[in-house]
Amino acid sequence: MTCPHQNIGKTLLLGLVLCAFGSLPCPKKLLAQDSVPGSLPEPISRDSRDQERVELAESRLVPTGVDLWWHEPILLPLGIGPRALAISADDATAESLEFSPEVQIIRVEPQIRRTDITRQKAAFDWTNFLETSWANRSDPIGSVLTTGSTTGRFIDDQLNGGLGVRKRSTTGAEWEISQRSGWQRNNSDFLVPNPQSTSRLELTVTQPLLAGRGKEVNYFRVVEAQLGTAATEAESLARLQDHVLSVGTSYWQLYKTRAAFLIRRRAVEEADKLVVSLTERSKLDATSRQILRAKVAAAQRRAELMTIAAAADTAETRLQRFIGQVDFETELVPAQLPTRVPPSWDRETVVQTALTGRPEIVKAVREVRAASLRLGVSRNQLLPRLDLLAGTYVAGLNAHRNLFPAYGRQFVDGRPSVNVGLVWERAVGNRAARGLVQRNELELQRSISEYDAALQTTRADVELALSLMEVNYQTMLQRELSAKAARAELWYLEDRWQTMAVADGSAILLLENLIDAQVRVADEETSLSAAEADLNIVILQYHRAVGTLLRSAHFTQSPSGDLHDSDDQTRADLATPMLDSQMLEENAF
Numbered sequence: 001m002t003c004p005h006q007n008i009g010k011t012l013l014l015g016l017v018l019c020a021f022g023s024l025p026c027p028k029k030l031l032a033q034d035s036v037p038g039s040l041p042e043p044i045s046r047d048s049r050d051q052e053r054v055e056l057a058e059s060r061l062v063p064t065g066v067d068l069w070w071h072e073p074i075l076l077p078l079g080i081g082p083r084a085l086a087i088s089a090d091d092a093t094a095e096s097l098e099f100s101p102e103v104q105i106i107r108v109e110p111q112i113r114r115t116d117i118t119r120q121k122a123a124f125d126w127t128n129f130l131e132t133s134w135a136n137r138s139d140p141i142g143s144v145l146t147t148g149s150t151t152g153r154f155i156d157d158q159l160n161g162g163l164g165v166r167k168r169s170t171t172g173a174e175w176e177i178s179q180r181s182g183w184q185r186n187n188s189d190f191l192v193p194n195p196q197s198t199s200r201l202e203l204t205v206t207q208p209l210l211a212g213r214g215k216e217v218n219y220f221r222v223v224e225a226q227l228g229t230a231a232t233e234a235e236s237l238a239r240l241q242d243h244v245l246s247v248g249t250s251y252w253q254l255y256k257t258r259a260a261f262l263i264r265r266r267a268v269e270e271a272d273k274l275v276v277s278l279t280e281r282s283k284l285d286a287t288s289r290q291i292l293r294a295k296v297a298a299a300q301r302r303a304e305l306m307t308i309a310a311a312a313d314t315a316e317t318r319l320q321r322f323i324g325q326v327d328f329e330t331e332l333v334p335a336q337l338p339t340r341v342p343p344s345w346d347r348e349t350v351v352q353t354a355l356t357g358r359p360e361i362v363k364a365v366r367e368v369r370a371a372s373l374r375l376g377v378s379r380n381q382l383l384p385r386l387d388l389l390a391g392t393y394v395a396g397l398n399a400h401r402n403l404f405p406a407y408g409r410q411f412v413d414g415r416p417s418v419n420v421g422l423v424w425e426r427a428v429g430n431r432a433a434r435g436l437v438q439r440n441e442l443e444l445q446r447s448i449s450e451y452d453a454a455l456q457t458t459r460a461d462v463e464l465a466l467s468l469m470e471v472n473y474q475t476m477l478q479r480e481l482s483a484k485a486a487r488a489e490l491w492y493l494e495d496r497w498q499t500m501a502v503a504d505g506s507a508i509l510l511l512e513n514l515i516d517a518q519v520r521v522a523d524e525e526t527s528l529s530a531a532e533a534d535l536n537i538v539i540l541q542y543h544r545a546v547g548t549l550l551r552s553a554h555f556t557q558s559p560s561g562d563l564h565d566s567d568d569q570t571r572a573d574l575a576t577p578m579l580d581s582q583m584l585e586e587n588a589f
Helices: 004-020 027-032 046-059 089-099 101-124 220-280 288-322 347-357 359-380 404-409 431-499 507-546 568-575
Strands: 083-087 127-140 153-168 174-186 196-208 330-334 385-399 417-425
Touching: 083 089, 089 101, 089 220, 089 288, 101 153, 101 220, 196 404, 220 288, 220 330, 220 359, 220 507, 288 330, 288 507, 347 359, 347 431, 347 507, 359 431, 385 404, 431 507
Parallel strands: 083 330
Antiparallel strands: 127 153, 153 174, 174 196, 196 385, 385 417
16 A cells, blocks of 8 residues: 555656646645645646736736837837938928929919919000001092192102000990191192191090990909919819828828838747747757747748838838938938827818818809809890990191191190990890800809719718728727737737747647737737828828818918918909899890
8 A cells, every 4th residue: 555655755756747848837836735644735727827827918918008119119210221310290291392393383373373363454454555657649630629630640648646545444445545646748739738747636435335334244354363263272272282181191101111110020029039949949848840930930020021111111202202302312210109099079060161161162162153253244245235435636737747836736726526426236146145145054053063062072071081080090999909919818828838848749839829929919019000090191081071181271472482371362252243134134125
């Protein structure tokens, strides 16, 4: 019969052997237990040991969430370039708006369109004119009233000239003030005195009474140019916001790829440590298969790291192009961490802000007003032409070639002459004017439909942006939980790997699980960093949908090159005419 004390000794020896292979806890725990002679102590189960590892892994987690360890090294250069430039998202936007050639192209468009306003206003400027003519005629005499005789030929020598100013007013009237003078000599007995000098100062006015009458009709080209300029400014603002969105997206893409590079590089370092550890234990208990498996994992991660490095280089080059940087050897280092909390919003307020401030809406409104203006003017052209002609002049006469006495006598001799008349004209059928009205009516309908489409697009963009922002925020929170759990799983497997004998039959399965856990941690942390960047990109898209990504209403440029606001849009709003439809009856006259 075996002695109870011998059984206790065998149990302790078996515990020491099994402890070396990681199957039982340390023998000191067994010795600490109360042992009764004649009975064996209760062994600790595998389930209880696993529970201890799980509790240990969970205790090492960050209380507030996953450890965002890449936030600190991502602000430092990676050493991939001879120089490094720290840049934030705001700095990238500012430099892009100042140095990007694409921005310069966008900014010059409203300035080009603004020249139309000056050109249309110039139609009402005063115009100077000077006219001269000289004629020497030699005509046969067909009447005795020509020269007083029927023999010979009629010889006439004339020199005429005139100068003055003309102007078209906003009411449609055309004014002309001129001083005309001349000298004449011939062989007629009826020219007295012969030779003689003449002068005449005259004023003529032509005022439309129906078609073409009124400031609303004549000034509409200026207002149309102002509305067109405002529409171009709104379009340029939309293009600038798209450009700013592209810059911000490129910046956070750079952040995303650099964070992925840091995470994957850490995964490579963990794989290398595993290879070194197994290699050092190859003479003790590590097998060749385990070493080869670890080397395969390390090589795979290096290959992934090279792909991510290429993606980071591509994102950096794209951002450098957007900000107008020509030194592509400089490494761009993100100096701004992503925002992890989306902005607060109220749906109704956001929608109203988008409907009142989005550039596409502003452009559509200007185009509707311009189309309405063209329709009103075209209806005015349905009226017949009825112009009032009025004029007055004073004239002077002097003998020989001395013009100056003639200039003086035009104010002394006699009285001013006056003439008044009417000109009426109407095309038969008036088809051209009717066709123009029909065309402008259709264009107005198209502009209204485009305005409705812009409203629907704006509402849809706002709803989509709000939805994406909420979804991406929740996705980021879930990515935090998954990364936290993946890190806990890795710590659990690392603890088991450190306490299990490598030569154990289940060690190769544990090694596979450990390698897979390292990959999962890298994948989850990469997904979390990508979710951070995606949330910031969606926030930019939200501001673009609302129209608040770039607040600037005008893009005029002063001679010094600085941007400043313009009040021409206000003038365009006030100058838009409201034509009376009763005055523009289609069947008038």
